[in-house]
Amino acid sequence: MVREHETPWSISISQLSLKAGKTQDITDYVMPAPSGIGDELVGIPEGTDVTIDGTLESLADGILFTGTIHVPFNSECARCLEPIHTTITTNPVVFFTYEEDMPKAHFGEGEEVDIIASQDETSDTYPLAPGSIYINFESMLRDQLAEALPLQPLDREDCLGLCSQCGINLNEHPNHKHDVVNIQWAALEGLKKKLETEEK
Structure with missing residues (x-):
């Protein structure tokens, strides 16, 4: 989305000619992660540095x-x-449309362009002052990173987990095991010992 006032998730496109086919590169652009990405157990804390690389292309x-x-x-x-x-990496391809019902703004040398807005219909849009054109990545970051979060994070794909009986890490002790005693046989063994004691 384009806003009149810059936000922490805005990238200026004032230098990008809005004629179709023009491009603007983005390299090592750092933004804070917005709120609401996952939860405390599996999530990205608000304010975490997010690094963006890519290309903006006017269509x-x-x-x-x-x-x-x-x-x-x-x-x-x-x-x-x-x-x-670790690091989560995602490769978005996102299209930001010009909203037809928004007022016009002058760009560059008197060139008239439509205000740009993201596909998030709930977002606010504002009239633009000349030369203050920004595209807002907040919704895009939230959606992309939330989708990239693992449902069940693992430190490695073949993680053996913990022993269900004593809690020891099976990755460090792969040969660890417990002798499993059948409860029914244990009862018979107890009865046998009792009879042997009575016989003596």
């Missing part, structure tokens, strides 16, 4: 963003409970 009826998003991901393994410190 006939909007701007196409093609790029890569990187964000640190800290959690714990769902099987062995060991800490996880």
